[in-house]
Structures are given as structure tokens and as C-alpha cells.
Amino acid sequence: MAGLATSFGSGAMTNSISEIAQAQLLLLVGTNTTEAHPVIGYKMRQAARRGAKLIVVDPRRIELAGEADHWLRIRPGTDIPLLNGLMHIIIEEGLYDHSFIAERTENFEALKETVKKYTPDCVARLTEVPVEDLRQVARLYANTDRAMIFYTLGITEHVCGTSNVMSIANLAMLTGHLGRPGTGVNPLRGQNNVQGACDMGALPNVYPGYQRVSDPAARAKFQEAWGVALSGDIGLTIPEMFDRANAGEIKAMYILGENPVLTDPNSNHIRSGLKKMEFLVVQELFFTETAEYADVVLPAASFAETDGTFTNTERRVQRVRKAIEPLAGRANWQTIMALSAKMGYPMHYRSPEEIFTEMAALTPSYGGISYARMEENGIQWPCPTSDHPGTPYLHARLFTRGKGLFQGIDHIPPAELPDSVYPFLLSTGRILYHYNVTTPYSAGINSIWPEEYAEVNPDDAARLSLETGNRVRVASRRGELFTKIQVTDRVPPGMIWMSFHYRESPANVLTSDAVDPISKTGEYKVCAVSIERA
Amino acid sequence: MELVKLTIDGKEVQVPAGTTVLNAAEQLGIHIPRLCHDPDLSPFGACRLCVVEIQGMRSLPASCVTAATPGMVVNTDTPAVHEARQTILELLMANHPQDCLTCEKMGDCRLADYCYQYGVKKSTFTGERQRHIADDGNPFIVRDPDKCILCGKCVRACAEITGKDNLDFAYRGFKTKVATFGDAPFLESECVFCGSCVSVCPTGALMEKPMQGKARRWELDRVKTTCPFCGTGCNFDLCVKEGQIVGAASNLGSAVNGRALCIKGRFGWDFVYSDSRLKTPLIKKDGEFVPATWDEALDLIADRLKDIRQKNGPEYFAALSSARCTNEENYLLQKFVRTVMGTNSIDHCART
Numbered sequence: 001m002a003g004l005a006t007s008f009g010s011g012a013m014t015n016s017i018s019e020i021a022q023a024q025l026l027l028l029v030g031t032n033t034t035e036a037h038p039v040i041g042y043k044m045r046q047a048a049r050r051g052a053k054l055i056v057v058d059p060r061r062i063e064l065a066g067e068a069d070h071w072l073r074i075r076p077g078t079d080i081p082l083l084n085g086l087m088h089i090i091i092e093e094g095l096y097d098h099s100f101i102a103e104r105t106e107n108f109e110a111l112k113e114t115v116k117k118y119t120p121d122c123v124a125r126l127t128e129v130p131v132e133d134l135r136q137v138a139r140l141y142a143n144t145d146r147a148m149i150f151y152t153l154g155i156t157e158h159v160c161g162t163s164n165v166m167s168i169a170n171l172a173m174l175t176g177h178l179g180r181p182g183t184g185v186n187p188l189r190g191q192n193n194v195q196g197a198c199d200m201g202a203l204p205n206v207y208p209g210y211q212r213v214s215d216p217a218a219r220a221k222f223q224e225a226w227g228v229a230l231s232g233d234i235g236l237t238i239p240e241m242f243d244r245a246n247a248g249e250i251k252a253m254y255i256l257g258e259n260p261v262l263t264d265p266n267s268n269h270i271r272s273g274l275k276k277m278e279f280l281v282v283q284e285l286f287f288t289e290t291a292e293y294a295d296v297v298l299p300a301a302s303f304a305e306t307d308g309t310f311t312n313t314e315r316r317v318q319r320v321r322k323a324i325e326p327l328a329g330r331a332n333w334q335t336i337m338a339l340s341a342k343m344g345y346p347m348h349y350r351s352p353e354e355i356f357t358e359m360a361a362l363t364p365s366y367g368g369i370s371y372a373r374m375e376e377n378g379i380q381w382p383c384p385t386s387d388h389p390g391t392p393y394l395h396a397r398l399f400t401r402g403k404g405l406f407q408g409i410d411h412i413p414p415a416e417l418p419d420s421v422y423p424f425l426l427s428t429g430r431i432l433y434h435y436n437v438t439t440p441y442s443a444g445i446n447s448i449w450p451e452e453y454a455e456v457n458p459d460d461a462a463r464l465s466l467e468t469g470n471r472v473r474v475a476s477r478r479g480e481l482f483t484k485i486q487v488t489d490r491v492p493p494g495m496i497w498m499s500f501h502y503r504e505s506p507a508n509v510l511t512s513d514a515v516d517p518i519s520k521t522g523e524y525k526v527c528a529v530s531i532e533r534a
Numbered sequence: 535m536e537l538v539k540l541t542i543d544g545k546e547v548q549v550p551a552g553t554t555v556l557n558a559a560e561q562l563g564i565h566i567p568r569l570c571h572d573p574d575l576s577p578f579g580a581c582r583l584c585v586v587e588i589q590g591m592r593s594l595p596a597s598c599v600t601a602a603t604p605g606m607v608v609n610t611d612t613p614a615v616h617e618a619r620q621t622i623l624e625l626l627m628a629n630h631p632q633d634c635l636t637c638e639k640m641g642d643c644r645l646a647d648y649c650y651q652y653g654v655k656k657s658t659f660t661g662e663r664q665r666h667i668a669d670d671g672n673p674f675i676v677r678d679p680d681k682c683i684l685c686g687k688c689v690r691a692c693a694e695i696t697g698k699d700n701l702d703f704a705y706r707g708f709k710t711k712v713a714t715f716g717d718a719p720f721l722e723s724e725c726v727f728c729g730s731c732v733s734v735c736p737t738g739a740l741m742e743k744p745m746q747g748k749a750r751r752w753e754l755d756r757v758k759t760t761c762p763f764c765g766t767g768c769n770f771d772l773c774v775k776e777g778q779i780v781g782a783a784s785n786l787g788s789a790v791n792g793r794a795l796c797i798k799g800r801f802g803w804d805f806v807y808s809d810s811r812l813k814t815p816l817i818k819k820d821g822e823f824v825p826a827t828w829d830e831a832l833d834l835i836a837d838r839l840k841d842i843r844q845k846n847g848p849e850y851f852a853a854l855s856s857a858r859c860t861n862e863e864n865y866l867l868q869k870f871v872r873t874v875m876g877t878n879s880i881d882h883c884a885r886t
Contacts, residue, residue, distance in 0.1 A: 017766070017790055018790075036764065037764050037765065037766050038726070038728065038764075038766075038796030038797075038798075039766050039768050039790070039791045039794050039795065039796060039799075040766050042695060042696050042697055042794055045697035046694070046695075046697060049697065188765060188766075189764075189765030189857075189884070190764065190765060190857075190884060191764065191765060191857040191858055191884055192760070192761065192762050192763060192764060192765060192767070192857070192858060193765075193856075193857050193858060193859065193860065193861065193864070194765055194857040194884040195765065196857075196860070196861040196864060197855060197856065197857040197859070197861075197864045197882045197884065198884075199861070200855075200861050200864035200865045200868060201864075201865070201868045201880075202855035202856075202864045202867065202868050202880055202881065202882045203880070203881060203882075204878050204879055204880060204881050205878070207868075207872075208865060208868070213878050222872075226869065226872070226873050227873075228873045230872055230873070230876075231848065231872070231876055231877055231878055233849075233877075233878060234878060235852070235877055235878030235879035235880060235881070236852055236879040236881070237881050238854065238881045238882075238883060241852045241854075241879065241881065244852075245852075249849075249850065250850060250851070250852050251842045251846050251850040251851070252838065252839055252842045252850065252851045252852075253851070253852050253853060253854070254835075254839075254851075254853040254854075254867075254871075255853070255854045256853070256854065256855050256856050256859060256863070256867055257855070257856030257858050257859045257863075258854045258855075258856050258882065258883055260854065260883065263883055264883065278838075278842065279838045279839070279842060281835050284812060285805075285811060285812065286808070286810045286811065286812060287810065287812060294816075294818065295817070295818050295834075295838070296815065296816070296817050296818070296826075296831050296834055296835055297812060297815065297816040297823065298812075298815050298831060299811070299812035299813055299814060299815065300812070302762070302805075302806045303759065303760075303762040303860075304759070304772060304779060304803065304806050305806075306860060306863075308860030308861060308862045308863065309760075309860055309861045309862065310760045310762075310767060310860060310861065311767075311861060312760075312765055312766060312767025312790065313765035313766060313767065314767070314790070316767055316789065316790065317861070318760045318767055318769065318789070319758075319759070319760065320759050320760050320762075320860055321757050321758060321759045322757070323757040323759065323772040323774050323779055324774065324777055324778065324779055324806075325777065327806075327811055327813055328811075328812065328813050328814060329828070330828065332859065332860075332863045333860075333862055333863055333866050335828075335832075336863070336866045336867055336870055337866070338828070338832055339832050339835060339836060339870070340870050340873075340874055342832055342833060342835075342836035343836045343839065343840060343874050344874075345870075345873055345874045347866070347869075352860065352862040355862040355865055355866060356861065356862055356865075358865075359861070359862070359865045376787070376789075377787075377789035378767075378789055432726060432796070432797065433797060433798075434798075439763070439798060439802050439805060441805035441808035441810055441811075442801070442802045442803075442804050442805045442808070443673070443804055443808070444673030444674055444743075444744065444801055444802075444804060445673075445797065445798070445801065445802055447673055448672070448673065448721070
């Protein structure tokens with residue numbers, strides 16, 4: 001989010017999912033779409049089969065690599081050199097969009113200066129992508145009228161995640177691939193309401209609608225609406241919270257619907273932080289690893305037990321409708337309201353719709369959205385007024401920040417790379433059949449995919465005398481786990497790949513706690529591990 | 535765009551060149567019966583139920599694969615058409631189990647609907663019937679090839695919606711059936727259990743296994759909602775009987791996904807009823823979690839948080855919200871943290 005917000009002024013998908021059908025080229029960088037966003041993956045495959053060019057950049061031979069016109073098997077953690085290399089070629093061959101750059105962007109000279117160093121030969125060495133492939137892909141992307149870039153956590157979950165995103169923004173601006181249907185930069189949100197949780201201000205630096213807590217005018221507005229004095233100090237991000245907790249400087253926490261022990265990097269650091277707290281409340285569907293550390297556990301209501309809204313990856317605000325009564329007797333909004341009342345700040349909402357109405361009045365991009373208006377198809381923000389139709393694609397005439405900002409960005413290698421003690425590179429992600437932490441509780445799904453099968457390349461397996469189904473011990477500087485493996489050339493030699501869905505083999509005991517300095521996102525995609533037969 | 539004018543059932547209509555007669559009729563509000571046709575799928579012309587009379591043509595052409603031409607005069611419901619459709623249905627019923635009383639699809643079966651409409655009570659044709667073994671060796675989809683009418687919608691849905699190409703026609707003549715590669719059960723095939731095939735099947739040949747024996751179709755309340763897995767934002771209907779979810783089904787009016795879903799959306803909802811769901815607040819006493827009432831739990835939380843806020847100050851408190859919760863829940867929690875706890879230390883795990 002921080003990356004696109006810097007380059008364009010808005011950290012969201014620039015296009016709509018339906019525009020995939022209009023694109024002539026799809027460039028996928030670090031997104032295993034058919035597994036992580038299956039229905040978007042279907043649409044990409046349909047587009048490719050209708051003749052749209054498909055370029056896949058991924059170290060793993062993901063399913064769509066098989067349908068791709070070009071599959072660039074990049075070395076993990078070398079996205080910036082790759083993107084700079086493509087831009088080097090585009091500039092060298094004069095394929096960039098002069099008028100777009102002149103009219104809609106600034107700071108082009110800085111970019112030009114930086115990418116000068118990234119010659120095809122140098123980039124091929126760093127990324128392991130052949131020079132000829134670099135040239136073909138650069139020309140294809142630059143010369144195609146309607147091209148959409150997609151990325152997910154393969155781009156952001158690196159120490160250089162924000163820089164990766166800004167490099168992607170550079171590439172799209174360089175070739176004028178923005179501000180039109182079927183043409184843009186599209187981060188696919190991993191979870192159902194990532195976009196919404198950010199929009200709603202579940203962030204330490206902004207109120208709903210990205211209004212800064214440090215901005216006195218914004219603070220005054222929310223103080224007036226909420227009737228209390230508010231702090232202007234930026235709050236803590238998750239890694240900072242747990243650093244402070246380990247130092248004894250966070251005494252109490254309220255955790256709604258998150259399981260940081262399983263999902264955050266370096267879980268031992270999280271556990272020790274939780275242990276140090278004086279008082280921990282966990283509100284959850286299930287008794288999670290995190291709940292074990294709680295002093296009070298509150299039962300949460302699932303999506304089926306509540307009215308409300310989710311905002312999807314294309315900024316579409318859609319209704320969630322209550323199908324059954326809350327199993328524990330209360331919806332989550334009722335629980336938070338009851339607690340607030342007991343603490344001397346009564347809230348008086350009679351329904352989630354009333355909460356939404358209050359929020360929309362304070363959030364300009366949601367200002368024109370109401371339950372009535374989103375009844376059929378939802379509405380895509382920005383939608384400032386009740387007669388505004390919503391916005392399928394962003395930056396049509398102007399970027400949100402005015403001019404698009406080019407930035408010269410240099411290669412930042414991963415914080416931890418394989419060495420003689422930990423010779424394998426571990427990368428993590430999601431598999432089709434599971435979604436983070438809820439699906440293992442689906443009886444049907446779990447009966448077929450009940451356990452982890454870490455991916456190991458056949459060359460490595462042969463060297464270590466491993467076969468599919470063997471159990472191995474995987475260790476990093478931070479912890480160890482046991483898992484079964486599958487031998488597959490989906491991963492290149494020297495790389496191990498695991499999902500993070502299983503509590504019996506929690507990949508995040510291994511992952512590095514290095515974070516992107518701007519977004520504070522953990523580097524889940526690269527760390528060094530060793531494996532041996534268990 | 536070139537336009538073509540034609541007459542259907544005495545009414546004139548203008549459509550873009552290349553439009554099928556079936557779609558042109560649709561534009562006039564005339565519904566032509568069909569089993570193998572679906573607007574989401576390529577035209578196929580297999581079931582012949584959509585036959586119509588077109589002046590100047592000797593046979594009855596299938597309207598789903600016949601392009602409208604200038605001056606064409608079409609009649610969609612003549613005695614000859616009626617008889618042809620009746621015969622087609624009788625032929626289909628001749629090779630159908632007719633266990634409609636207990637068939638899971640009853641109430642939502644196109645074959646039954648058309649037999650009712652055309653008064654086909656039983657088939658005048660007798661002879662051998664297909665005898666296959668149903669594939670129910672997975673938790674999601676039951677395939678009963680005996681109820682298959684070979685309309686090919688599942689084959690096209692798998693290829694054209696999901697793009698898995700896991701299904702095709704196998705064998706020949708009377709033995710023809712829809713099969714996976716090597717006629718393997720779904721579980722041993724490339725199937726990703728997205729259920730697109732289930733959502734297009736006009737008969738009981740492909741059914742959601744979790745719904746078996748749970749409800750007749752007309753007993754279901756359908757509640758349109760947004761999927762809680764991944765950021766795509768697919769919509770579907772939760773199928774509810776007497777306050778219990780019994781299944782999920784495509785809602786064709788879904789803005790993002792239409793009828794398409796993945797295994798998680800269509801079959802993952804049962805996590806809601808997992809035995810592991812927390813049903814009551816728990817308070818830790820001497821290291822053990824003890825069930826408590828809502829008031830006991832909330833009173834304790836309020837007291838302790840007030841205490842820490844007073845003793846240590848707001849910066850000693852932090853909260854995590856969730857990218858899986860609704861906008862309203864997220865809004866409310868950040869408001870609580872900022873107003874009641876006096877800090878901006880709220881975050882969630884999907885900041886990027």
C-alpha cells in the first residue's frame with residue numbers, strides 16, 4: 001500500500017477484475033493467482049486462451065506458467081533488478097511513452113539515471129533470466145496498448161517490498177500503462193477484507209479514509225464526530241507492538257480475529273511478547289495458538305452470522321448478509337459496543353448499517369455509498385456523493401497525488417540468504433485448498449488436504465535421498481519444524497516452498513523477522529533453512 | 535455494427551448480425567426451452583430441445599446454434615415444434631432412472647420442469663438403460679452418470695469457466711458418458727472442486743455432496759453474501775433451512791464472479807459449524823480456562839483495561855484488528871481504541 005500511495009497517491013488496484021477481459025497483455029509478478037485468487041485466475045486463463053499475451057514472473061512453476069507466453073524463472077528477491085532491467089531496455093530502445101511521461105509524471109530523470117546501471121547482462125546475472133527473454137518481454141510490454149500488471153505478496157513480503165511496488169509503478173508509468181480500462185497496476189489483496197480494514201483505519205497512522213492522525217484538521221474532525229480528545233501520536237505497527245511487548249512496554253492487548261503466533265514471522269518472538277503482557281483479550285472463532293496466551297477469550301461471530309460489508313481487491317464495497325444467528329449469541333459489533341459502554345463510552349448503533357452510515361459520513365471515498373446503493377452489485381470507491389456511480393479504474397486524467405512520481409530504486413538483496421549452515425532458500429505462500437487459518441476447520445477440505453507437503457526440487461531430493469512422503473526436519477536460525485515433503489520441479493534447485501496453513505508445521509517459526517522499513521511487512525518470501533530427513 | 539431484422543412469433547426484432555435465433559427471441563421476452571444452452575458457455579446444439587420452425591427450412595433447426603438472417607420468419611411454438619420437444623424429452627426419459635421422488639435435484643431440475651411443461655409423464659420408449667456407478671468418493675461432488683443427459687454443459691464449464699479441461703465425453707454411442715482423463719474418480723483427477731460443473735448441470739447428475747439428504751430445494755432460503763476467503767469478493771448464496779446453513783450455491787447476479795466460485799467459496803462454509811468453534815467466553819483462572827458469562831468476561835476486561843490505562847497510560851495498550859472482519863467491525867474497533875483507550879496503536883496483519 002505504501003508503495004503505490006507514494007507513486008500514485010492511492011494504494012489500491014487501479015483497475016477492475018472485469019477489465020482482465022479487455023487487456024491484451026497480463027504481466028503477473030509474484031502472484032500464484034489460480035491458487036490464491038482462483039476466480040481471478042480463471043479470468044486470466046480465459047484471457048490468455050482468447051489471445052492475450054501472458055507473462056509470468058515467478059521462481060516457482062505455478063499453474064499459469066504453463067499457459068504463459070513467457071515464464072521468467074527469477075531468482076527470489078531480485079524483482080528490482082528485473083524491473084530496472086526491463087526499463088533499461090525500454091529506455092535504450094526508445095520504447096517509452098514520451099508524452100505520458102511529460103504530461104502526467106515527474107522525476108523521470110532520476111529513474112533514467114538509476115536504471116542506466118541495470119544493463120541486460122548485469123540483470124541476467126542477478127536474476128538468472130536470460131538476456132533474450134528480458135528483451136522480448138520488455139518490447140512486448142512496452143509495445144502493447146492495454147497491459148495489466150498483477151502482483152501480490154510475492155512482491156510485498158520482502159525487506160524491499162515497498163521498493164518493489166514502486167518499481168512496478170515506475171514500469172507502468174514509463175510506458176503509459178495507466179489511467180485507462182484494461183491497463184494498470186493491480187495488487188491482489190490476499191484476504192477478504194484487507195482493502196476494507198485499511199480503508200477503515202485499522203492502521204496506526206490513519207483514521208478511516210487514510211486521513212492522517214498527525215493532521216490537526218483530520219484530528220479535529222474526528223474529535224468532533226466522536227466527542228472525545230484524540231491522540232495525535234502515530235501508534236505502533238505489529239512488529240513494533242511485539243518488540244515493545246518483549247521489552248515490557250505493552251501491558252495489555254485486544255486481538256480481534258488474528259492469530260499472530262501462526263501468521264506473523266518469527267513466532268517465538270511473538271510468543272514471548274504475549275507471555276510478558278499483563279492482560280490479553282482474544283476474540284476469535286476458534287481456540288487459536290494466540291488464544292492460549294489470553295486472560296479472556298471472547299467467541300467471535302463468523303461472516304454468516306452478521307450483517308456488514310467487505311471491500312474487495314478492486315475497491316468494491318459489497319454486502320455481507322446474516323444467514324444464521326450468532327452461534328455464541330452476539331455479533332462482534334455488539335461485543336465491542338458492550339465493552340465500550342462498560343468502559344464509560346456508550347455507542348448507540350442499532351445495526352451494522354448505522355455504523356456504516358456514520359463511517360461513510362467521515363470517509364470521503366465512501367461518502368456516497370449506502371447499504372441501499374450497494375444492494376445489487378456493490379459500489380467501487382472512490383464514490384464521494386450519493387449520485388456518483390463509483391470508480392471502475394483510477395487515475396483517469398490525474399493521479400490521486402497529481403503527477404505520478406518516478407523514483408530511482410536500487411537493488412536491495414533479501415536480509416538472509418542461504419549459506420553453508422542453512423543452504424536452502426525457503427519461500428512460503430498459500431495453496432488452493434486452504435485459506436490462512438479458517439479452512440482447516442472445514443471438515444471436507446481438511447479431510448483431503450490435512451497436512452503440509454513442502455516442495456523440494458528433484459535434484460536436491462536425490463542428493464538428500466528424499467522421496468515424496470518422507471518427513472523432514474526444517475530448521476532456520478529462529479526455529480525448526482517437521483513436515484512431509486513432495487518432490488517436484490515446481491521449485492528450482494536450492495529452494496523449498498511451504499504453505500502456512502498448518503499448525504502442526506507452522507512455517508512462520510522459520511521465517512525471518514526482517515521487515516520492510518516502510519510498510520513493516522515481514523519478509524515471508526525469503527529466508528535460509530536447512531533440511532534433513534527426520 | 536450490422537443489424538439484422540427478423541420476425542419471431544409474429545413480432546419484429548432487430549439484432550446484431552451473428553446473434554442466434556434463441557438470443558433474438560430472448561430479446562422479445564420469448565423463452566425457448568433449452569437444456570444444453572447457457573449464456574456463460576459456448577453454443578453447443580446438443581439437446582435439440584430449442585428447435586423452432588423457420589420458414590423455408592425443411593427440418594426444425596436448433597435455435598441456439600442458428601444465426602438470425604435478414605427477413606427470417608421464426609415460429610417457436612408450433613404443433614410440430616411441440617411434438618418434437620415431447621419426443622426429445624421422451625427419449626431422454628427412456629434412459630433416466632426416474633427416481634424423482636427422492637432425487638436431490640427435485641424442485642430445481644430442468645428436465646423435470648420441461649417434462650411437466652410438455653406433459654411427458656412416462657416414456658413410450660423402452661429398452662436398455664445406462665447403468666453406471668456413481669462417483670461419491672470425495673466430500674464435495676456426487677456424480678451420478680445415470681442421470682446425465684449428455685448436454686455437455688459440465689464439459690464446457692470446466693474448460694471455459696475454470697479452464698481445467700478435466701472433463702470430456704468418453705466412449706461411443708449408447709456407452710457415451712462424461713468422464714475425467716482415464717475415467718478416474720474426481721478425487722484422482724485434475725479436478726479442483728470449484729463446482730462450476732455442479733452449478734450448470736440441468737439434472738441430478740452432478741450434485742453438492744454436503745447438501746445430500748439435508749433439504750428439498752424449495753425449503754431453502756437463499757441469502758446472498760460475500761465470500762470470506764481471499765480478496766476477490768465473489769458473491770454466492772448461503773442456502774439456509776430452519777436457521778441452519780446446508781450449502782452454498784452460485785448466484786448468477788454476482789458482480790465479480792457470476793456463477794464461478796472456487797472450492798473454498800462453494801464448499802468451505804462448513805468451518806462455521808466446526809466443533810472447535812468457541813461458543814462461550816472463557817476466563818483464565820489459575821492457568822485454566824473456565825467458561826464465563828458475557829457480562830463476567832466483559833466486566834473483567836473493562837476493569838483490567840481501565841486499570842492499565844490509568845496506571846501505565848494509553849501507550850501501554852495496543853490492539854489488532856482483522857482483514858477477515860467486516861468494515862463495520864474494523865471501524866468500531868479502531869474507534870474503540872482511539873476514543874476509549876486513547877491510543878492509535880491499532881494494526882492488522884495485512885498492511886501492505
